[in-house]
Each structure stands twice: as structure tokens, then as C-alpha cells.
Amino acid sequence: MKAKIVKIISNQYTIVDKDNNRYEAVAMGKLRLGDSPVVGDNVIFEFRDSKATIEKILPRKNHLIRPLIANVDQALIVMSAKNPEFSSALVDRLIFLVVNVNIEPLICITKMDLSDDSIYDYINDYRKSGYTVILVDKDNVDHELDEILKDKITVLTGQSGVGKSTLLNKLNPEFNLKTQEISKALGRGKHTTRHSELHEVCGGLVGDTPGFSSLDFSHMDVYDLRNSVLDFRKYINACRFNDCLHQNEPGCKVKEAVDNGEVSSIRYNNYLDVLKSIQERRVKY
Ligand SMILES: Nc1nc2c(ncn2[C@@H]2O[C@H](COP(=O)(O)OP(=O)(O)O)[C@@H](O)[C@H]2O)c(=O)[nH]1
Ligand SMILES: [Mg+2]
Ligand SMILES: [Zn+2]
Structure with missing residues (x-):
């Protein structure tokens, strides 16, 4: 049976199924050794000796x-x-x-x-x-x-x-x-x-x-940053160069869109500030 973990106190799990039934559950020992269950996890559980027991964590979309x-x-x-x-x-x-x-x-x-x-x-x-x-x-x-x-x-x-x-x-x-x-x-x-x-x-x-x-960008490189600006998504692959960072490159469609007001200059300037800080490896604010 499927459920979602909504609460964890020590090794006590509270899970909720799609009909909104709540169960107090334990996790199989092998789960606690590896990638432990966390709240938000979708899990498969069974009743073992009338105790709800989490058997498996379903794949996560993020973490x-x-x-x-x-x-x-x-x-x-x-x-x-x-x-x-x-x-x-x-x-x-x-x-x-x-x-x-x-x-x-x-x-x-x-x-x-x-x-x-x-x-x-x-x-x-x-x-x-x-x-x-x-x-x-x-x-x-x-x-x-x-x-x-x-x-x-x-x-x-x-x-x-x-x-x-x-x-x-x-x-x-x-x-x-x-x-x-x-x-x-x-x-x-x-x-x-x-x-x-x-x-x-x-x-x-x-x-x-x-x-x-904490606004810590140390785990992001310049392309992670570029790809995280939703305002630029429309222009994916539009620029002359695939690796365009929309900075000063020729044939940059994003910069063109900023100039004619289609992309927010506020977002673009904030992007440039973070980009420069990553390029200078001054990655923490
Ligand atoms: N005038 C006004 N004050 C607010 C509003 N929302 C929160 N506050 C006040 O702002 C202060 C900080 O709020 P709080 O919820 O503790 O902020 P948190 O640190 O983000 O959780 C408190 O004194 C609130 O009463 C609002 O919409 N209008
Ligand atoms: Mg608060
Ligand atoms: Zn570009």
C-alpha cells in the first residue's frame, strides 16, 4: 500500500494514505541503514504483526x-x-x-x-x-x-x-x-x-x-545559474552560441530581448550580478 510520510520523531513515522488515513509506522531496518526515509517521501508499507511497516521509498523528484x-x-x-x-x-x-x-x-x-x-x-x-x-x-x-x-x-x-x-x-x-x-x-x-x-x-x-x-551559490556553476532563470527559458537555443551566458556574446537573443523590454531588466541585472560573483568565485553573500 502507498502512503506519504508527514512526520518523523526519532524512529517513529506518521504516514498518510490517499484516503487521508493516518498510521503510526516503523521502517524496515534496511531502510534506516541506507538512504533514510524523510518527510515528503512516498512509501510502500505493509502490516507486519499488525504494525504498519515502511518497506520501500519510491523515487524522489527532489530532496x-x-x-x-x-x-x-x-x-x-x-x-x-x-x-x-x-x-x-x-x-x-x-x-x-x-x-x-x-x-x-x-x-x-x-x-x-x-x-x-x-x-x-x-x-x-x-x-x-x-x-x-x-x-x-x-x-x-x-x-x-x-x-x-x-x-x-x-x-x-x-x-x-x-x-x-x-x-x-x-x-x-x-x-x-x-x-x-x-x-x-x-x-x-x-x-x-x-x-x-x-x-x-x-x-x-x-x-x-x-x-x-544563506544565499549560497557555491554549489552552482554558471550554467546551473543560467538555466535557473525562468525568464530566459523562452530563448533556449536561440542565441548564436549554445553556451551563451547572455553577458556580452555576439548574437545573444536574451540581451536583445532585455533591450526591447521582452525580458525584465531587473531580473537580468540581478542575474548578471550573481553570474559575476560565480565567475570571480566570490560565491557567498
Ligand atoms: N503591517 C503588517 N505587519 C505584518 C504583516 N505580516 C507580519 N507583520 C508583522 O511583522 C513582524 C514579523 O512577522 P513574523 O511573522 O514573525 O515574521 P517571520 O520572521 O518571517 O516569521 C511581526 O511583528 C508581524 O506582526 C502584514 O501583512 N502587515
Ligand atoms: Mg517566524
Ligand atoms: Zn545569450
Whole structure:
């Protein structure tokens, strides 16, 4: 039978099947020796001595290390319109890191109530480029988000103070209560107890904040970066040279598209900044 792992505490697994039945399960010893099961894993389980036992991990579409989550569908990149000040440089770096690991980026702009209309220059730029942008203010959350989170595994990312916890709490008031209880319960001996969990929010699953916020590009080469800019995908193989980095090469269709306004110059300039830093091997921010 098939199920998904939604919670792991030490060697105790909570799995949920497609009819939303939850089981407490153990894993076969051989699984714990090799590539251990992580939350988000789709697994095959059997009942052995009336105990649900995970026998096999199904192939993963991706795998985050920090936190350990498999099969992440999308990342909600959270950035405030103000306080802290909106930064497209930061949003775009997060987009590149997320896309590089095959996770779909979604942009969520919080604290719209603190901003003037100039934020719409960015909002329109991202929307025109094909990115989904969700807006949040003190009292309201774009209804679209319910539909977006449903049936998916989502991680939230973004610098501290932008409103990630506030947003999750708005979507599901139980969320904060639950996470606070867990951190209290794990306060003692937390270094020895492994705990990870996907939380149910809007009919989907939301994982812990991943470590993208360190903005570490050291594992990416220039082509990984180029291929992580969704804005350029339309121009794949259009440039004169296949290995075009859209920098100063002759016959570059991306640069042409930037000049005539088809590709966002904001994204392009943020791309160039990261590209240069990789080329200079000054890879950390
Ligand atoms: N005005 C306003 N304040 C917000 C909004 N969202 C969050 N905040 C405030 O921003 C601060 C940081 O929020 P928090 O959720 O802890 O951010 P996190 O570090 O990303 O989890 C808190 O004081 C929140 O009350 C919003 O949409 N509008
Ligand atoms: Mg928080
Ligand atoms: Zn090019």
C-alpha cells in the first residue's frame, strides 16, 4: 500500500494514505541503514504483526537537505513590501536557488498595508515575466493561495521578520500553536531527538523554512545559474552560441530581448550580478 510520510520523531513515522488515513509506522531496518526515509517521501508499507511497516521509498523528484524534505513541489518566497524594505535582488537570488533544485518558485509579498503604490512596479514586472505573485496585508491574504497550496508540498523561505509565521498562522491558526508546543516539548534533549513534520495548511502540506536564506551559490556553476532563470527559458537555443551566458556574446537573443523590454531588466541585472560573483568565485553573500 502507498502512503506519504508527514512526520518523523526519532524512529517513529506518521504516514498518510490517499484516503487521508493516518498510521503510526516503523521502517524496515534496511531502510534506516541506507538512504533514510524523510518527510515528503512516498512509501510502500505493509502490516507486519499488525504494525504498519515502511518497506520501500519510491523515487524522489527532489530532496532538500536542510530541512530534510523530499518531493517539494513549490517554494513560497516571502518578502515584505516594507519593513524590511522590498529587495528584488534577494527575491531573484531565492528564485534562482529554488529553480536550480527543481522546485517551482512562487512570490508572496507581505505588509502591503505599509507600502505605497511604487511596489506595483515590481509586482507587475514579476507577473509580466510569468511568476505568480500573492499579496498579503495585515488583514487579508490573496484567496488564490488556498488553491495554490492544496495537494502540494510547499516550503516557505525568506529573511526573518518578513511575516512567514504571521502568514501561516492566518491560514491555519493551529499552526503556530502546534509548532510552539513542539519546540517546547523538544526543548530538552533536542540534539538527540530527530523531529521533522509537514503541517496541514489549506489542504496541502507545508514544511519548515529551508536554508536557502544563506544565499549560497557555491554549489552552482554558471550554467546551473543560467538555466535557473525562468525568464530566459523562452530563448533556449536561440542565441548564436549554445553556451551563451547572455553577458556580452555576439548574437545573444536574451540581451536583445532585455533591450526591447521582452525580458525584465531587473531580473537580468540581478542575474548578471550573481553570474559575476560565480565567475570571480566570490560565491557567498
Ligand atoms: N503591517 C503588517 N505587519 C505584518 C504583516 N505580516 C507580519 N507583520 C508583522 O511583522 C513582524 C514579523 O512577522 P513574523 O511573522 O514573525 O515574521 P517571520 O520572521 O518571517 O516569521 C511581526 O511583528 C508581524 O506582526 C502584514 O501583512 N502587515
Ligand atoms: Mg517566524
Ligand atoms: Zn545569450
